[in-house]
Amino acid sequence: MTRVERFLNACRRRPVDCTPVWMMRQAGRYLPEYRQLRAAHGFLEMCRTPELAAEVTLQPVRRFELDAAIVFADILLPLPAMGLDLTFEKGDGPVIHNPVRTRADVAALRPIEPAAAVPFLLDTLRTVRRELDGKVALIGFGGAPFTLASYAIEGGGSRHYEHTKAMMYGDPLSWHRLLDKLAELCVAYLNAQIAAGAQAVQLFDSWVGCLSTHDYATFVQPHVRKVFAALDASVPHIHFANGAAHMLPQVRDAGGDVISVDWHVGLDDAWNVVGPDRALQGNLDPVTLLAPQPYLAECIADVLRRAGGRDGHVFNLGHGLLPSTPPDNVGFAVEQVHALSRRAPAHGPGHR
Amino acid sequence: MTRVERFLNACRRRPVDCTPVWMMRQAGRYLPEYRQLRAAHGFLEMCRTPELAAEVTLQPVRRFELDAAIVFADILLPLPAMGLDLTFEKGDGPVIHNPVRTRADVAALRPIEPAAAVPFLLDTLRTVRRELDGKVALIGFGGAPFTLASYAIEGGGSRHYEHTKAMMYGDPLSWHRLLDKLAELCVAYLNAQIAAGAQAVQLFDSWVGCLSTHDYATFVQPHVRKVFAALDASVPHIHFANGAAHMLPQVRDAGGDVISVDWHVGLDDAWNVVGPDRALQGNLDPVTLLAPQPYLAECIADVLRRAGGRDGHVFNLGHGLLPSTPPDNVGFAVEQVHALSRRAPAHGPGHR
Numbered sequence: 159m160t161r162v163e164r165f166l167n168a169c170r171r172r173p174v175d176c177t178p179v180w181m182m183r184q185a186g187r188y189l190p191e192y193r194q195l196r197a198a199h200g201f202l203e204m205c206r207t208p209e210l211a212a213e214v215t216l217q218p219v220r221r222f223e224l225d226a227a228i229v230f231a232d233i234l235l236p237l238p239a240m241g242l243d244l245t246f247e248k249g250d251g252p253v254i255h256n257p258v259r260t261r262a263d264v265a266a267l268r269p270i271e272p273a274a275a276v277p278f279l280l281d282t283l284r285t286v287r288r289e290l291d292g293k294v295a296l297i298g299f300g301g302a303p304f305t306l307a308s309y310a311i312e313g314g315g316s317r318h319y320e321h322t323k324a325m326m327y328g329d330p331l332s333w334h335r336l337l338d339k340l341a342e343l344c345v346a347y348l349n350a351q352i353a354a355g356a357q358a359v360q361l362f363d364s365w366v367g368c369l370s371t372h373d374y375a376t377f378v379q380p381h382v383r384k385v386f387a388a389l390d391a392s393v394p395h396i397h398f399a400n401g402a403a404h405m406l407p408q409v410r411d412a413g414g415d416v417i418s419v420d421w422h423v424g425l426d427d428a429w430n431v432v433g434p435d436r437a438l439q440g441n442l443d444p445v446t447l448l449a450p451q452p453y454l455a456e457c458i459a460d461v462l463r464r465a466g467g468r469d470g471h472v473f474n475l476g477h478g479l480l481p482s483t484p485p486d487n488v489g490f491a492v493e494q495v496h497a498l499s500r501r502a503p504a505h506g507p508g509h510r
Numbered sequence: 511m512t513r514v515e516r517f518l519n520a521c522r523r524r525p526v527d528c529t530p531v532w533m534m535r536q537a538g539r540y541l542p543e544y545r546q547l548r549a550a551h552g553f554l555e556m557c558r559t560p561e562l563a564a565e566v567t568l569q570p571v572r573r574f575e576l577d578a579a580i581v582f583a584d585i586l587l588p589l590p591a592m593g594l595d596l597t598f599e600k601g602d603g604p605v606i607h608n609p610v611r612t613r614a615d616v617a618a619l620r621p622i623e624p625a626a627a628v629p630f631l632l633d634t635l636r637t638v639r640r641e642l643d644g645k646v647a648l649i650g651f652g653g654a655p656f657t658l659a660s661y662a663i664e665g666g667g668s669r670h671y672e673h674t675k676a677m678m679y680g681d682p683l684s685w686h687r688l689l690d691k692l693a694e695l696c697v698a699y700l701n702a703q704i705a706a707g708a709q710a711v712q713l714f715d716s717w718v719g720c721l722s723t724h725d726y727a728t729f730v731q732p733h734v735r736k737v738f739a740a741l742d743a744s745v746p747h748i749h750f751a752n753g754a755a756h757m758l759p760q761v762r763d764a765g766g767d768v769i770s771v772d773w774h775v776g777l778d779d780a781w782n783v784v785g786p787d788r789a790l791q792g793n794l795d796p797v798t799l800l801a802p803q804p805y806l807a808e809c810i811a812d813v814l815r816r817a818g819g820r821d822g823h824v825f826n827l828g829h830g831l832l833p834s835t836p837p838d839n840v841g842f843a844v845e846q847v848h849a850l851s852r853r854a855p856a857h858g859p860g861h862r
Contacts, residue, residue: 318832320797327801327809370773370795372812404755404774421722422756443722445672449679457679460724480670 161225162357165295169358169394169416171437171470177462177499178225179492180297182398183478184218185230189485191217201246205231208281215286219294221485222492226295226358229286229351231279233301233362234309236347239275240267240339242310250314257313259321261329264336270343272350280354287355298356300347302363302399303340303381310336319368326377337381345388352390360396360418361385363409367401374405379412386413396439400477406431421476426464437470442491444475447483451490458494467499513577514709517647521710521746521768523789523822529814529851530577531844532649534750535830536570537582541837543569553598557583560633567638571646573837574844578647578710581638581703583631585653585714586661588699591627592619592691594662602666609665611673613681616688622695624702632706639707650708652699654715654751655692655733662688671720678729689733697740704742712748712770713737715761719753726757731764738765748791752829758783773828778816789822794843796827799835803842810846819851 159167165178186192192214196204204210214230234252238244243255258264272280287296301309308322309315316322326333348359366378382397389395397414399405403422410417410432418439419428425438432438446457458473465471473495479488511519517530538544544566548556556562566582586604590596595607610616625632639648653661660674661667668674678685700711718730734749741747749766751757755774762769762784769788771780773795781790798809810825817823825847831840 318797320800320832320834323795323797324800327798327805367774370775371779372776373795422719423722424724427723443675443725445670445675446679448672448676453679480672482672 160293161223162292162295165225165472166357166394168470168472169396169437173469173501175501175503176496177465177471177473179473179495180224180226180228181218181475181479181488181491182228184222184224184228184488185214186479187481188479188483188488189217189221201232202244205235206278208278208285211278211282212285212289215282216289218488219290222489223496224294224492226297227286227290228297228299228360229279229283229356231282231299233299233306233364235276235279236270236272236300236343237306237310239270240343242267252309252314254310254313257321258307258310258336259325261332261335264332264339267336267339269339270346272346276347276350280350283351283354283356287357295357296355297358297360297396298348298351298354299360299362300344300351302361302366303337303344303385304366304369304378305362305364306340306343307333307336308365310340316365319365326373330377333377334381337378341381341384344385348385349388349390352393356393358394358396359389360398361414363397363399363402365401366399367404369405371405371408374402375408379408382412394437396472398439403428410436416470416472418474419476424464425461425471426466429465429468437472438465439472439474441474441476444477444480444483447475447479447487447491451487454487454491455494458491459498462495462499467501473499512645513575514644514647517577517824518709518746520822520824521748521789525821525853527853527855528848529817529823529825531825531847532576532578532580533570533827533831533840533843534580536574536576536580536840537566538831539833540831540835540840541569541573553584554596557587558630560630560637563630563634564637564641567634568641570840571642574841575848576646576844578649579638579642580649580651580712581631581635581708583634583651585651585658585716587628587631588622588624588652588695589658589662591622592695594619604661604666606662606665609673610659610662610688611677613684613687616684616691619688619691621691622698624698628699628702632702635703635706635708639709647709648707649710649712649748650700650703650706651712651714652696652703654713654718655689655696655737656718656721656730657714657716658692658695659685659688660717662692668717671717678725682729685729686733689730693733693736696737700737701740701742704745708745710746710748711741712750713766715749715751715754717753718751719756721757723757723760726754727760731760734764746789748824750791755780762788768822768824770826771828776816777813777823778818781817781820789824790817791824791826793826793828796829796832796835799827799831799839799843803839806839806843807846810843811850814847814851819853825851 396416398418416437421443748768750770770791
């Protein structure tokens with residue numbers, strides 16, 4: 159079984175030889191070869207230069223026996239084509255200099271045409287897909303409507319999402335128009351990535367955990383549902399709603415073949431809530447990768463034990479790799495996942 | 511029924527004339543009279559000067575028909591007496607200059623004697639209790655062992671709690687010794703506040719939501735249980751584990767007469783999980799206080815509807831008041847809670 163088959167089979171809840179594994183932010187700052195490139199290039203420059211983005215995407219796959227690569231990109235890449243003025247400030251993360259606050263701001267946002275808006279991303283995907291040569295699966299990704307809206311409205315990261323919720327509660331008409339536009343963007347953006355070679359796509363709803371179950375169902379879920387319904391169904395869809403352990407049924411109902419679960423709940427409990435007709439991805443606490451290897455091995459075994467050897471488990475972290483992670487521990491973790499989850503080979507004809 | 515009776519009855523799941531209400535961070539930056547005092551005094555100076563701390567505690571009670579006042583203080587106030595060097599830096603929040611990282615650091619921490627460590631806090635409580643004159647209930651509070659440990663180990667606030675989890679996972683013996691010491695501190699600190707006049711105490715586990723259910727049960731719950739078991743039971747104990755919607759049963763089992771619930775889950779669902787033998791506190795999303803009043807009124811009605819008119823509901827926010835909250839909305843919310851929850855008066859003898 160190739161690594162591509164292992165990963166795609168798990169997404170489709172089909173049998174695998176062992177549990178496939180990849181890690182959110184596996185291409186990034188914990189790798190010295192990444193930091194070396196990053197020292198010479200700006201973050202957006204790296205995303206927008208296919209040779210650099212492809213190189214960074216491939217770095218972790220060269221080091222570790224990962225079953226999938228995730229394209230090096232950022233969920234905010236499509237926003238400038240809508241009319242938003244995005245920069246990344248040193249140490250401060252993304253800044254949108256003309257945040258969306260009024261009905262007129264929402265109306266002014268333009269639909270995007272991915273081939274014109276993010277040609278570099280599609281080039282990167284094509285390059286990486288060719289380089290991976292069928293050996294490792296390639297994942298594309300995008301931000302979900304709520305998370306994109308929170309950046310667009312706040313003008314960057316946020317702690318309490320005051321402006322976002324102010325629009326949601328105070329001007330629901332503008333809110334739903336904005337999320338409609340962002341849902342359309344998600345569909346175009348992810349389908350273009352699939353057409354360019356992504357063999358699975360992950361929708362990141364990174365900040366939706368700030369909402370109550372009730373607000374999620376009212377203000378967000380209908381838009382996420384539209385996204386999943388309109389995605390090219392020839393590849394599996396992964397849905398990661400971070401911090402959403404309190405509303406897994408609502409997240410499941412919004413869609414996704416694979417529900418990616420953060421580390422707050424055990425996969426056994428999560429599967430009981432989500433039900434048997436979805437695959438699960440997750441959910442090692444990324445901080446355990448900083449622990450001594452014997453403890454890390456115990457934590458990995460615990461995740462696998464809770465997954466219970468079911469078909470339909472993609473091993474991952476519950477959130478992104480931390481920059482302070484020792485690369486050796488990543489390699490150790492990948493080996494442990496494969497070794498501890500190895501299924502007994504099926505007996506061929508003539509064997510007992 | 512006095513406001514004190516209303517509040518204490520709700521904490522004890524006894525009948526009330528209407529639902530009592532107070533708000534976390536009700537004494538704070540959203541009030542101009544607070545900002546005026548704060549402009550002239552440092553934060554720790556205000557906490558350590560009983561006249562100032564008492565004044566700030568009373569400010570919201572003068573403006574609004576709140577049923578309880580919470581003493582103006584900080585959960586980190588007892589740490590210097592343990593040997594930790596605490597300052598509050600402008601804009602950056604608390605900094606502990608000698609963070610606890612090793613077994614020797616843990617061993618060096620001293621037990622505290624509240625009368626010597628925080629005499630100003632006990633003076634403030636006595637002053638406020640006298641000033642409130644039996645009209646409004648007085649709440650004391652402290653930080654829970656995990657949350658105090660996270661500050662002591664990280665040296666301040668944190669995003670991923672890397673050092674905290676590193677000790678928890680990598681040196682569990684030191685971890686449990688540290689939490690033992692902090693649990694003893696909690697007991698001494700809260701019992702001294704009760705002796706000084708606090709009519710209820712709230713334990714804040716502000717950052718424990720970063721843990722999985724499993725890690726909470728293993729590394730934290732035994733210590734919290736010891737705290738609640740050793741608190742003076744003549745007053746009700748409120749347990750607020752922030753961000754812990756995924757592990758409410760474990761939080762309940764750690765103790766508390768009243769479980770304070772953040773805004774992520776509805777109180778109807780929370781009560782189903784927690785069970786009928788505890789009171790609940792909460793759980794309006796503090797950002798709704800920035801919304802237009804008609805929407806705010808709907809949100810308050812929804813919280814009350816989910817509480818279902820049961821005995822044992824203390825209305826509160828799901829987290830602290832935001833500094834940008836309009837004071838008028840706080841007054842409006844307090845009135846709404848009382849008006850919308852007013853019980854029909856019991857018919858006296860001779861009436862039909």
